[in-house]
Amino acid sequence: MSGLAIENISMRFDLPGGGSVQALKDVSLHLAEGELLSVLGPSGCGKTTLLNIVAGFLAPTEGRIVLNGHTVKGPAAERGMVFQQGALFEWMNVRENVGFGPSMKGMAAAEKKKIVDHLLDVVGLKDFKEKAVYELSGGMQQRVALARCLANDPDVILMDEPLGALDALTREKMQGLVLKLWKETGKTIILITHSVEEALLLGERLLVMAPRPGRIHREYRLPFAELGVGRDLREVKKHPDFARTREEILGMIWDMEEEIMGQPGAGE
């Protein structure tokens, strides 16, 4: 079976002070190859935990992740990850960062160069190859992170709030870039975000998760990502369904937050 299957994942762990936390409960999902899933939910709903399980950084207490027919046992190059910030290697320049995956595989220099040059071209950084990554702006650093992930040609790309630390304008541009890369490469992508708008714009499918225990609350199939490819995303936002869905999801999350706050002894 091709694609990514999340099968009955549960995650429960003991706390140091006694008691235990049910971070995820019975989460199941199947992503076909080339699907873009965005995941939303109030803080504490286990969305990052789920992503870490798919990436192989955490082992679930129940269930399993199956990618293209084999069970995930740990991190591997087939599942690339883009982090919010600070995951670039500042002791390497832009070119070396992007070429990290191929270097680890022991790829020939010429072939690696071709890949790196191409990807830096795609993300619009071809003039910054030799720059140190700390000399780049936040948006450019995330472009490097995207290119670095793509250089490995993974089957699935996992994004943990990749645009969360960017300013609003840069963020919009980067959203366009993510859509473009998705369409051009045909990768399966899971994107975690805090922004309802971003989830709507980028998610072909959208998962709203609920906390305590972390579970799938509702799933949407959305037309906006397709609409947005190669187009001004502000136009997409004017779509009548866009505003309606946004309000619906915001209300949903709002209610969940209310519920948490309302519980005695809860709160942040």
Place this chain on the structure above:
Amino acid sequence: MLIRDLGGEVVTLGAGLLRAAPFIIGYVVLILLFALVWRLVKRVLTPKHDFTSLKTVTFGDESTVVSNTVASVISVVAIFLLWASFTGSALVPSFLHAPGPFMGQGSFTYTMETADGQRDDARVDVIVFGKDGVVPPSEVSPGDGIAKDDAMSLQAYRSKLLTWDENDEVKRADGARIVAIDGKPVNAGGEVATAIGRVAVTDKGTLNIVPAQGMQMEDIWLPAPEAVWHRLVTIWRDGYQNVTLAEHLSYSLFRVIVGFLLGAIVGIPLGYAMGLSDWFRGWFDPIVEFMRPVPPLALIPLVIIWAGIGEQGKIILLFLAALWIMAIAARSGVSGVRISKVHAAYSLGASKVQILWHVIIPNSLPEIFTGARVAMGVCWGTVVAAELVAAEKGIGKMIVAAAKFQSTDIVIMGIILIGVIGFGIDMLMRWAERALVPWKGKG
């Protein structure tokens, strides 16, 4: 008992501080005076027009407080000026000298009274000579009366007793005593300030002549800068106690470098092991945490017992001084790696060895460099101290040997060399850090 003893120490310290207070206050006033002068000078110069100069809030804004180069230059010059001034250095014009000791010829008179109330004055000629050569007392005619004139000579900064009655017609044994000096009445145990300094009458009735010492330092306390420079030149050329200066310095540096390198070679892998494995962390934590607060100097006696005073002992000591610092630096360098970097490397297909080599080691280098700077500083301090205790050669050995002969100029020269070399090592490490780990603090 202990409280009383310690209390007494505090009182002594307080008294010393109180005596030093005018000088400290004077120094602070000097600083403020120069600040004022510089402010006036700056007003005359073309004003700066950078961004900082436009800030109105400067008090409390850390970014506006950058070290003022002018102040640094004046500060260093002032130290040398003060040093020159209070040692009567030939490098500065004499009007900048602090008042020196009384030198040359002077005199005072004393009035003696015999047992039967007869009084007579006599003059004492005093010659105070410098360290360059003894000058004999001038010849004086005894004069008339029962008290005869005297003459004496003594070296500056010394005092001398005068048995004034030796040539007088009535002796102390006959009941003669001094009742006034320069016309000012005085009793046994009292003293009078004269043109040449203090003249005191001892309990036994003799005179104690203490020429004014001024405010300059005697060579034995603090030699003039040129004397220290001169010493540097001669010792560089001829060596000290049959060992050349270069040899002294090379021995010290050799010990530091070898000790530090050994400490780093063992300490860095140890730190990595502690940062990467819970077992190693648990195993070495008690050892490292116990050894870290033990000053290396406290190990000197043990190291001497175990390894003697040869090179081996010193290198073991410096190895131990560097080891814990380097281990802790490497450990925190490893623990300081952002988990997202490690995760990213794993999901890019890196193996454990590749992660160690391409992520963990480069990520820990800035911490290791910081540790190396600290370790080099500590090693340099420790080697000098170890040489003070026991050594054949080395800069510390040189100054402690010189101190035994009260060659203060060599001691000061040695201290300056130690400071300059320590500063040089630190600069070198900083430069290496900038060149080798430009990503420091940028992660």
